[in-house]
Amino acid sequence: MAAQETTTSSEAKTALNSERARRRRDVARTVRNVRERLSVSDGNEANFEYELLLTFSKNRLSAAIALPLFALIVGSISLLWMRAELIVGWLTFNIIAHVLLLMACRRFDREVPVDDDLRRWRRQMISGDMLYGLTWAGFFLLQSTAPGHDGSEIFQFATMLIVIAMLTMLSASQPKALLAGTLPITLAIVVSFLNQQSAIHYAMMAMAIGAQGFFLMLGNQLHISTVTMLEFRAEKDHLIAELEQANAISDEARRRAEEANLAKSRFLATMSHELRTPLNAILGFSEVMKNQLLGALDNPTYRDYAADIHNSGQHLLNLINEILDLSRIEAGRYELSEEAVPLAELLEDCKHMMAIRAKKKHISIVETYEADLPKLWADERAVRQMILNLMSNAVKFTPTGGEVQIKAGWTAGGGQYISIRDNGPGIPEDEIPIVMQAFGQGAIAIKSAEDGTGLGLPIVQALVQMHGGKLELRSKLREGTEVIVTFPASRVLEAMPALEETAAANTDPRRAAMRRSMIRKAS
Structure with a gap:
């Protein structure tokens, strides 16, 4: 039954493609005829x-x-x-x-x-x-x-x-x-x-000859007007034919893009499971061998190989997760689980998570938070992912002994912002649009830092846009890079005043009786 449905669907697609091909041929023929007439x-x-x-x-x-x-x-x-x-x-x-x-x-x-x-x-x-x-x-x-x-x-x-x-x-x-x-x-x-042979007849004869010339000139002007009208109509037909052809090409391109997007979604859905299953085994067994949990490995080279296998598997797993996150965001399937998020505390947690990597490169992390920042109404996991991606890039591209600055505070419009700045090699101005694209990396960054996937900034930008915010990238060559994430004022939660009628509610006999009855029913 499934095979029959697949065959029917394939035949329908073939017929649709044939019809579209015939329309394109007709449009091309029309365009050619109009061009020949022109x-x-x-x-x-x-x-x-x-x-x-x-x-x-x-x-x-x-x-x-x-x-x-x-x-x-x-x-x-x-x-x-x-x-x-x-x-x-x-x-x-x-x-x-x-x-x-x-x-x-x-x-x-x-x-x-x-x-x-x-x-x-x-x-x-x-x-x-x-x-x-x-x-x-x-x-x-x-x-x-x-x-x-x-x-x-x-x-x-x-x-x-x-x-x-x-x-x-x-x-x-x-x-x-x-x-x-x-x-x-x-x-x-x-x-x-x-x-x-009279004067009046000679006069009318002359007028007849003059009328003949006048009407010939009038006919010539009408002929020119007709040709001009036909030229305008042919140009209009030419434009319509060109628009029809462009529309047919656009429909075909949109159909192919939809098919490619569907194929990509199916591929990612399938490969996410097919890749993660063996990766879990690779990561687990390589970690067991690296930590020598089942016994010592006499050969130190084997231990190094196990560590390399574990690191490579972890890198591949992170890449798969980033690709899936970006695909879900682009497909509109990424749903925000919004709650009250303390921005300063979240930045502090992410700083502690990145402290080990920063310590290896002797990088100091400087924090500057404005006091009494209210909570944000946002997806905590998404905001955490934004901060970790930006901090990871800052630590990655900061040279040994450098400094990373983290700031959080109010914007002029009543919103809140996060600023993460490094003193790394920076990004040339003409490469900023490149690094904001998926898999885009700057030339200097590739030469002077660790390998990356080029998905960190696009994911951050997509998550910021889902929160109604804005991502701004400022960079100067050999001076460093600053990334600023701005949340709108509508995301900032205001403190609610305490209720003043609590005591009155406790002394109200009717409310007290209702509360006692509800307690009895619950017990």
């Missing part, structure tokens, strides 16, 4: 050929009803000057040209053409626009030859302006299509007015 083409502008054609087709499809309706209105009004059969024939050709262009636009809108097909589609759009413009040019030429067309010149001119304006709005994304659709209309108006 690439410079011929040194002029970004390549948005497909988007411009798509804008053209959508504009044409949006006017699918408006253009035939306008042509029908124009044809109806033209019945005042032209025969009905000519109007019907022109409307037929106009609607056919319009429908052919709409069909092409609809096919382009539904399909996803490749880059090689874009030129063919653009030629179709230009041809369709030209055909539609030719139908309007034919209308103006037919109207100019119709009998009794007096007064229709203003109608022709107004119709020409409206048609060119509509084509400018619809075809601005394709300047060549705009030119192909509007130029035949302007030429037809010019020919129509040129045949009239």
Whole structure:
């Protein structure tokens, strides 16, 4: 059953990883496409050929009803000057040209053409626009030859302006299509007015040519605006794609970190037991041999070997304990057992514990405590571990015949502090962040002192932060190091005044009766 659950979990993880890999490939493909669209083409502008054609087709499809309706209105009004059969024939050709262009636009809108097909589609759009413009040019030429067309010149001119304006709005994304659709209309108006041979017709002919130029410039500006809008949209898509990719990478990194953290926790939980069990035997048997409890060892070298084995095992056990403590703190599983802790007494106890190591190196320990320090609300074991770690570092890095200063007192904010200072080699300023990291050690400290694990200060810093305090490390090269641990004012306990109503409570008959009944029940 357990094997089946393991297999199911493995399959689920495999499917999840495959899905994430597919998403990353899609995001990378999107990023690549956006970058290609943003690439410079011929040194002029970004390549948005497909988007411009798509804008053209959508504009044409949006006017699918408006253009035939306008042509029908124009044809109806033209019945005042032209025969009905000519109007019907022109409307037929106009609607056919319009429908052919709409069909092409609809096919382009539904399909996803490749880059090689874009030129063919653009030629179709230009041809369709030209055909539609030719139908309007034919209308103006037919109207100019119709009998009794007096007064229709203003109608022709107004119709020409409206048609060119509509084509400018619809075809601005394709300047060549705009030119192909509007130029035949302007030429037809010019020919129509040129045949009239009057001043007013020449004036309207000039205005028609000017209007053609104006609308071409307007179309060019609309084209530039469209390209700019597409560039901004492409940049936005590019940023979104990059953010999606970064998010996918972050999710993958977080998943791997969680798996690594879980594997580390399992490893530490397993190895803490697997390592401590043989270490207990190593420490016990080596201590028996070192102290010769079961009989004398004639060879002194064996005794030295037993002492070395015991010291090495003790060092390894301390290292395992420090790693487990730091892992529990980082995992949030270290729980504080808070109680009232006398800081000065705790410092005195830790000093006595370190006195033997200090005496071996002829190091003097100087204490300075402020009087009447109230107790702290803290975890006694954690505070003791902080002090021992800091004192151990101070004794370790202080040269023979040196001095270690221990201070405790009030802070300016009403809290309490512990200061432990040595006159050792010190730490360079650029190495202070290193020694505050797990397994971090300074170069000078490694050369001039005993070997260490580099976990003492990180553990102290983590425990201080759990108490809401602050750890400060001050050091100057070849002058020494000072470590200051500050506890906040909220951790300082105030002395409670004595109760004044004790005597009244003893003389109250009701309370006395209740107390006697409780004593009888307890007995």
